[in-house]
Amino acid sequence: MIVPGGRLSKELRRALPIYVACVLFILFFARVNPYESPLEATEVIKRVLAAYQTPLQTTKSLFPRKIWQTWKVAPVQFQVRDLERARSWAALNPGHRYEVMTDGNDLHYVETHFGPGPGGLNRPDIVNMYRSLNATIIKADLLRYLMMYIEGGVYADIDVEALKPVDQFIPSHLNEEDVDLVISVEIDEPSYANHTILGQKSRSFCQWTFMCKPRVPVLLRLVDHILGWLERVATKQGVPIGEIVLNFDEVITGTGPSAFTELILAEMTRKTGRAVTWDSFHALTEPKLVGNILVLTVDSFAAGQGHSNALTHDSPRALVKHHYHASLWPSRHPRYSHPAYGMVEECNWERECVDAWDANTAAYPSLPAEEQERLIAAHQAALKANDDKEAAENAAHEAAEKDRKQSELLEACAAEIRGWLPKEEANAQAAEATKQAEATQTQPTEAAQTQPPEANQTQPAEATQTQPAETRVAHTDLRSDQLGTQ
Structure with missing residues (x-):
């Protein structure tokens, strides 16, 4: 009951905690599996509470001037090729802070920002999951979403080179305050949507480079999605989180570009109130703002691929260049490879090659054993x-x-x-070094001693002195x- 002045009645104020408790009780049992252990049930209710917290996102803000990368070691220990890529970001963006999250400080970062301490989000489920993971590519995917949710800025894989300044990520005709997330098309091959192997990877946004503001809700929803997926995988395999075994496609769909794309499309649908599908971005020729998410063309972050109508890195739209030299994780998470025809991904989405692979693998079982x-x-x-x-x-x-x-x-x-x-x-x-050098040069070599005298005489003495002292x-x-x- 509302009393004059817009205040709740005394009776309703007294009963309000009971109503809230009842709602939480219902939500709790709606989410909890009765066969789970008490500890798992506790984690579920923590997630329920976290899911209904209002994201601490600043509206109408500007993008933080930060550039993030993750790698095994700190920049002082980079190999020359990694150092060259890193320098490209600093050289083109002198007003941005550059930071690398390493294997030595990542856990502390997650514990600090998602733990129960001062300023933390009190998400022990996230901290425990990150601490339990042993699959490096899964941790790398999860870490980029976590740190970008907390601080925002630009994220780029260690083998990504900057071609243009970050200030050019948003076209001049758009207002930066109206954009919260900047992404680019990566794979745009919808004609393969029904292909047994390529279908789930045929349409995706790039996540080796993206830019966002702090506390963008979709990133935390993506993290929660990943946590749930990992728990289901562990349950299915009957092993702890740290012992799960994943193949290439499971990584792509579970934490990589496919998962990223799925949650982005869902967020667009949520923001616009209408169903947003990949059709909105097929053959995209101009940047497109949907809700508060800006989608750039494939050339922006994924030029030079040889598919998806991507142009070369000389394109005026190309903002970064992915060198792929750090992408060694597929060797630990192999994809399907036919014993005689290899992997269909080696076709690089070329239609004639894919069709030949499909035909050959289909005919293979009927071939004589000797031919196989x-x-x-x-x-x-x-x-x-x-x-x-x-x-x-x-x-x-x-x-x-x-x-x-x-x-x-x-x-x-x-x-x-x-x-x-x-x-x-x-x-x-x-002077002493000069004398030693001249003495060394005047000693005839074994090869010179075997030559006829005329051959030695044809070489003027000045020839040995052409280099300045x-x-x-x-x-x-x-x-x-x-x-x-x-």
Whole structure:
């Protein structure tokens, strides 16, 4: 009963806690499985309460000027290729803070922001789930959603290079205050929607790069969705969360682009009050704002793929470049591979190739055993050749990385020595090094001694002196420093 002045009556105010308790009681038993343990039931009611909390999102705000990446180590330990990608973000966005979440500080971050302490969201279910996970790709997906929910800004995988400043992510004709989340189309191949393997991956938004404001509700809903999915997988496999085994497609649909896309479309539907499907973004040629979510064209974050009508990275729309060199997780979560024809994903969505793969795999069971064995042997040989090529490329990369580090060390040592020594002593050492270098050059090599005298005489003595003495001295000093540091 409402009394004059708009206040609740004394009787209703007294009964209100009982009504709230009843509602919570009903919600609790609506969500709880009677066969769950008391601990699991407690976690359920915590989630019920959390689900009805109002997200602490600031409306009509600007995007935080932050750039986030996640990796195994801190930037000071980056390999050269990772360092080059990271520098691209800092160089193009000098007004943004750059930060890397590593394997050494991620758990502390999650415990701090989602635990019960001051400023935490008091979500022990999230903390416990993150602490229990052993699958690195699942933790990587979950971590990006968690930290972007808390702080917002731009997230990019470690192998993503910035091509244009973050300020160009939102077209000039749009108001930044009206946008809460910026994403891009990644895969736009709806003609494969009914394909047994490719169907669930044929339409997706990119999540290797995206931008958002803090406390965007869809990210927390996505986290809750992932937690529920992980619990169902563990229950189905009959193992603890840390022991679940996932294949490639399960990762994609459970925490990766497919899950991301599903929750984004649901959020658009929630915001607009109408059903939003992938048809709204098929063959997208201009950025499209739906609710408070801005969807960019495929070229923005996913150029150069060779499918989905994506242009090259030279396109004026291309904002980032994904190099894929950090995407090694499929080797730990293999996808279906036919023993004779391999993986259909190797077709890269090319229609003729996919159709041939479908036809060949369908006809394979009816082939004679000898023909099946021949096809399998040919496929294995092709795989080995590809593995050998990759091994050679990796070895070359490691050798180049070793040479780079050695060169940097030698240069640093030489610079320090030049700074330590008095000028006279440095000149004396330089003169001595010059003498040693000239003495070495005047000694005939074994190959030269075997040549006829005429051949030796045709080479003027000045040929050995074409390099300036200063250059030879510096080179000699570097070699001496190298020997001294080993």
